[in-house]
Amino acid sequence: MGRRLPQPTTESIDLSTVLGALADPVRLEIMRTLYRSGEPQNCTALAKDSGVEVTAPTISHHWKVLxxxxxxxxxxxxxxxxxxxxxxxxxxxxxxxxxxxxS
Structure with missing residues (x-):
């Protein structure tokens, strides 16, 4: 087992923050790809599968926002x-x- 990166508690997830994160077309597309896969994915492979063309630091930023x-x-x-x-x-x-x- 690995370690989990920090994330908000369930109770502190805010709708406007969620919608704001999904408002970016790159984040929306990688979330759709992850949603369709139905299972946990390696972040590098998932970014490639989603077809978005961004640098490694940029995709890392998108994952952090999500x-x-x-x-x-x-x-x-x-x-x-x-x-x-x-x-x-x-x-x-x-x-x-x-x-x-x-979906």
Whole structure:
């Protein structure tokens, strides 16, 4: 097992912050790709699969914004970062939001 990077608690996930994070077209596309995959993904491979053309520092920034908004969780295992959507937490806070925005 690895270590989880800091993220907001379920209770502190804010709708305007979530929507703000998803307002960026690059973040929206990588979230849609992760949502369609249905399982945790390596962040580097997922960025490539989403078809977005950005530098490594830029994609790292996008992942940080998504995690800080409470949309994703990141587990560090060695040199890999595994990204997962916080489905249960987001469904508890905003029922139906993920499906409406990402599918």
């Amino acid at each position: 995690r800080a908004a409470g949309l994703t969780t990141t587990e560090v295992i060695g040199r890999n970062r595994i990204i997962e959507i916080r489905h249960a937490d987001l469904e508890e806070r905003f029922p139906g939001l993920l499906q409406a925005v990402l």
